[in-house]
Amino acid sequence: MTPFxxxxxxxxxxxxxxxxxxxxxFDGQVQSWVNKLRNPEHWQPGxxxxxxxxxxxxxIAGNExxxxxxxxxxxxx
Numbered sequence: 001m002t003p004f005x006x007x008x009x010x011x012x013x014x015x016x017x018x019x020x021x022x023x024x025x026f027d028g029q030v031q032s033w034v035n036k037l038r039n040p041e042h043w044q045p046g047x048x049x050x051x052x053x054x055x056x057x058x059x060i061a062g063n064e065x066x067x068x069x070x071x072x073x074x075x076x077x
Contacts, residue, residue, distance in 0.1 A: 042067055044059065
């Protein structure tokens with residue numbers, strides 16, 4: 001299952017369709033929903049954020065203890 005499909009199914013099951021924001025996944029599992037993409041230091045590297053339009057960002061650099069350095073848009077890869 002793609003990150004977008006996982007996030008979309010989670011939104012449907014939890015009443016978050018049409019609420020905007022991003023669903024954050026790690027290792028294919030939904031971790032949380034946030035109203036806007038921010039604070040990469042609160043997430044470890046390798047997390048993926050997915051918005052309702054299918055745009056995706058990945059946390060990069062940093063470490064598990066201190067969090068990631070930044071969110072990198074998948075389009076930039």
